[in-house]
Every structure is written in C-alpha cells, then in structure tokens.
Amino acid sequence: MKKDYLQTLETAGYTARIKRISDGIMYDSRKVYASLNLNIEPNWHLIFLLLKQEKKMTVTQIAEALGFSHPAIIKIVKKMKLLEYLESETDTKDSRKQLIKLTKKSLLELPKLEEEWEKIKKVLDTIFDEDIIMLLKKLEEKLAHKSLFQTYIDYYKIEDNSNTF
Amino acid sequence: MKKDYLQTLETAGYTARIKRISDGIMYDSRKVYASLNLNIEPNWHLIFLLLKQEKKMTVTQIAEALGFSHPAIIKIVKKMKLLEYLESETDTKDSRKQLIKLTKKSLLELPKLEEEWEKIKKVLDTIFDEDIIMLLKKLEEKLAHKSLFQTYIDYYKIEDNSNTF
DNA sequence: ACGTATTACGTAACTGGTTACGTTAATTTT
DNA sequence: AAAATTAACGTAACCAGTTACGTAATACGT
Numbered sequence: 081m082k083k084d085y086l087q088t089l090e091t092a093g094y095t096a097r098i099k100r101i102s103d104g105i106m107y108d109s110r111k112v113y114a115s116l117n118l119n120i121e122p123n124w125h126l127i128f129l130l131l132k133q134e135k136k137m138t139v140t141q142i143a144e145a146l147g148f149s150h151p152a153i154i155k156i157v158k159k160m161k162l163l164e165y166l167e168s169e170t171d172t173k174d175s176r177k178q179l180i181k182l183t184k185k186s187l188l189e190l191p192k193l194e195e196e197w198e199k200i201k202k203v204l205d206t207i208f209d210e211d212i213i214m215l216l217k218k219l220e221e222k223l224a225h226k227s228l229f230q231t232y233i234d235y236y237k238i239e240d241n242s243n244t245f
Numbered sequence: 246m247k248k249d250y251l252q253t254l255e256t257a258g259y260t261a262r263i264k265r266i267s268d269g270i271m272y273d274s275r276k277v278y279a280s281l282n283l284n285i286e287p288n289w290h291l292i293f294l295l296l297k298q299e300k301k302m303t304v305t306q307i308a309e310a311l312g313f314s315h316p317a318i319i320k321i322v323k324k325m326k327l328l329e330y331l332e333s334e335t336d337t338k339d340s341r342k343q344l345i346k347l348t349k350k351s352l353l354e355l356p357k358l359e360e361e362w363e364k365i366k367k368v369l370d371t372i373f374d375e376d377i378i379m380l381l382k383k384l385e386e387k388l389a390h391k392s393l394f395q396t397y398i399d400y401y402k403i404e405d406n407s408n409t410f
Numbered sequence: 411a412c413g414t415a416t417t418a419c420g421t422a423a424c425t426g427g428t429t430a431c432g433t434t435a436a437t438t439t440t
Numbered sequence: 441a442a443a444a445t446t447a448a449c450g451t452a453a454c455c456a457g458t459t460a461c462g463t464a465a466t467a468c469g470t
Contacts, residue, residue, distance in 0.1 A: 093291070094369060094373050094378070094381070095267075095270045095271065095274060095287070095369070096288075096291060096311065096312070097381060097385065098263070098266065098267045098270065098381070099267045099270075099271065100312045101263065101267075101381075101384055101385065101388065102260075102263045102264045102266075102267040104388060104393075105260045105263065105264075105388075105393060106260065106264065108393035108394040108397075109260060109393070111394045112393070112394055112397050115394075115397075115398070122260070123261075126258070126261060146261065147261070147265050199397075199400075199401060200397070202400065203393060203396050203397045203400055204259060204260075204393070206396060206400075207384070207387050207388070207393065207396075208259050211380055211383065212380055212383065212384055213259070214380075215376070215377060215380035215381075215384075216259065216262055216263065216266070218376070218377065219266055219372070219377060220262065220266065222372050223266065223269055223270075223372070227269070227273055228269075228270060228273035228274070228277070228368060228369070228372065229273040229276045229277055229280075231368050231371060231372075232273075232277050232280075232364075232365070232368045233280070235364075235367065235368055236364060
C-alpha cells in the first residue's frame with residue numbers, strides 16, 4: 081500500500097483531502113449511473129427534484145438554488161433538453177426569462193428514477209451518518225459566517241489588492 | 246437571503262454540498278495567493294513541501310503521493326518550470342524517469358513562502374478544528390475501505406456493466 | 411536471449427465547471 | 441418619456457482536472 085503523503089502534509093493537505101473526497105464521490109456516482117445504463121448524470125438528479133417541486137423555474141433560479149453559475153445550468157439544461165427530459169417556454173410577463181420544466185417523458189420516467197435514487201440514497205446513507213452530516217453543517221456554517229479569504233484578510237489586516245493590478 | 250435548496254434535497258444534496266465546500270475553499274485559497282502578489286498557485290504548496298522533503302521525485306511518484314493523475318502533475322510541473330521553481334533531470338539508471346527537484350530559486354524563496362504558509366495555516370486552523378479533522382479521517386477511512394460504487398454493487402448484487410455498454 | 415508485458419512519461423481530446431462579455435428586456439431615475 | 445442601470449440569458453474562452461492513447465525503456469517468462 082502506497083504512503084499517503086496528504087495525511088502527512090498537515091494543514092496544507094486538508095483542502096486537498098476534501099477535494100479528493102469530493103472528486104471521489106462524484107466519480108463513483110457517475111459510475112453508479114453508468115452501471116444502470118441510464119442516460120442520466122448525477123447532477124441531473126437535483127434538477128429533477130427541484131423541478132418536480134417547483135414545476136417551473138428560470139435559469140437563474142435553478143443556478144441559485146443549486147449554487148452553480150448560470151452558464152453551468154444552461155449547459156446542463158441543453159443536454160437534458162436534447163434527451164427530451166426538459167422543455168422551456170418564454171415567460172409571458174418577462175420575455176428575458178426562460179421557464180424550464182419537466183417534460184411528459186420526465187414525468188413518466190420519474191417513478192423509475194426515484195426508485196433508483198432511493199437505492200442510491202441507501203448506499204449514501206451508509207457513508208453519511210449523523211456525525212458526518214453534522215460535520216457538513218458545521219463546516220458550512222463556519223464558511224457561511226465568514227469566508228476563508230475574509231478571515232485571512234481580517235486576521236492580518238491586509239489590504240485586499242487581489243483585484244487591483 | 247435566498248433559500249438554499251441543497252439543504253432541503255436530502256441525501257441527493259450531500260455530495261453537491263461537499264463539492265460546494267471543496268470548491269469554495271479552493272476558490273478562497275486562490276484569492277489569498279492572489280492577494281499576496283505571489284505567482285504561486287495553491288496546489289504548488291504541496292509540491293514544494295513534497296520535494297523539500299524528498300529532494301527528487303518522479304512524475305508518477307508525485308502523482309501518487311498527491312492523488313492526482315500523472316498528466317495533471319506534468320501540467321503543474323511544466324508551469325512551475327516556466328517560473329523556474331522546478332527543474333528535472335533524466336534518471337541515469339532508468340531513462341524513462343524524470344527526476345523533478347526544486348531549483349535554487351525555490352530554495353531561496355522557500356523561507357518567505359513558508360512564512361506565508363504559516364499564516365495561511367493559522368487561518369485554516371480556525372476552520373479545521375479537532376472535530377472536523379476527526380470526521381475527515383472517518384470519511385476517508387470509510388471511502389478507502391470500500392468505494393461508494395463497490396458498496397452499491399455489493400448492496401444490490403448488481404453486475405458491473407458500466408464498462409460494457 | 412528474445413518476445414511479451416509492464417512501466418513512465420507525454421500529448422490530445424474531453425469534461426464540468428468557471429469568468430468575461432455581449433445583447434436584449436425590464437426597471438429606475440430624472 | 442428618455443436615459444441610465446440592472447437583470448436574464450447566451451456564448452466564448454479558459455481552467456484544472458480527467459481518460460485514452462502512443463511511444464520508448466525496462467522487466468519478466470520461457
């Protein structure tokens with residue numbers, strides 16, 4: 081078994097370790113979906129759930145809800161539209177807005193998908209126990225309260241010249 | 246304050262939340278380095294530490310140590326070479342191997358860099374307290390023991406046809 | 411010692427996200 | 441009601457990583 085240096089690199093390694101965990105989970109989710117021979121990507125799950133709840137949402141609403149940039153949503157929506165899982169209409173009140181919603185096909189396939197998600201959830205629940213969910217919440221709270229960058233700036237009373245050049 | 250849907254989306258949201266935390270930390274680290282007007286990227290930190298310890302390492306060794314693919318390391322090394330932080334020589338015993346090491350310039354700048362890292366460490370330590378590090382270890386252990394994908398396969402005794410189509 | 415398998419590195423193409431920028435529509439200011 | 445500002449979407453270029461693939465050097469089995 082190879083030596084894992086990240087663990088020995090102290091604090092410097094934490095962020096890398098979190099990233100590795102995150103990437104690993106993403107990678108595995110992808111594999112699970114692939115093994116199902118479903119033409120579905122992990123991210124889509126969230127979009128399905130969101131639109132099932134809200135019926136119609138604009139691009140920016142989805143982006144904000146999921147914490148992505150709006151171009152990211154546009155790309156995902158494009159893909160999902162190609163596979164006819166989503167459709168959109170222009171808002172009659174505000175023609176800038178695109179209202180995204182699930183198609184008939186989506187609604188038909190939802191029960192099957194939800195069954196799969198239920199199975200995936202069970203597996204995830206074996207990893208994400210109480211403690212770990214607590215950890216997530218704690219981390220989120222800390223970072224939400226004050227970003228790392230801001231903490232750094234305040235800590236050392238440095239002038240933020242990252243944008244000046 | 247906008248509603249955070251990820252929190253309401255149950256298990257489906259965990260992986261997305263971890264990713265968000267991870268991305269956020271990365272983003273902020275980048276900002277800290279930018280504010281220092283140092284031409285250094287966060288990832289490089291680990292390479293510096295590693296090579297300071299080990300003196301000379303091959304591309305694949307670095308990749309394994311840090312959990313990246315080898316092409317990723319090649320790219321990073323290329324950049325660092327351009328700025329003259331790294332240099333490489335071909336192994337005399339095995340001419341396939343490139344031995345990467347720190348340059349004089351790196352060694353000269355190290356004290357200053359280490360001073361900065363020390364400051365960054367202090368800030369990170371305000372986030373990564375005992376509890377969080379414990380849980381991080383726990384998560385890593387769980388995932389190291391058995392990947393999510395494997396858990397899934399075993400759980401449902403599915404044949405892995407993710408590579409077969 | 412010779413053919414085969416493996417290892418190490420490098421490049422190319424792709425991926426899932428980002429920021430930057432442009433356009434048009436709506437809103438606010440004056 | 442005209443001008444300026446802001447909001448929503450779309451596209452383009454970029455970024456940091458990945459996988460897939462090629463090639464050359466080494467190690468291995470017979």
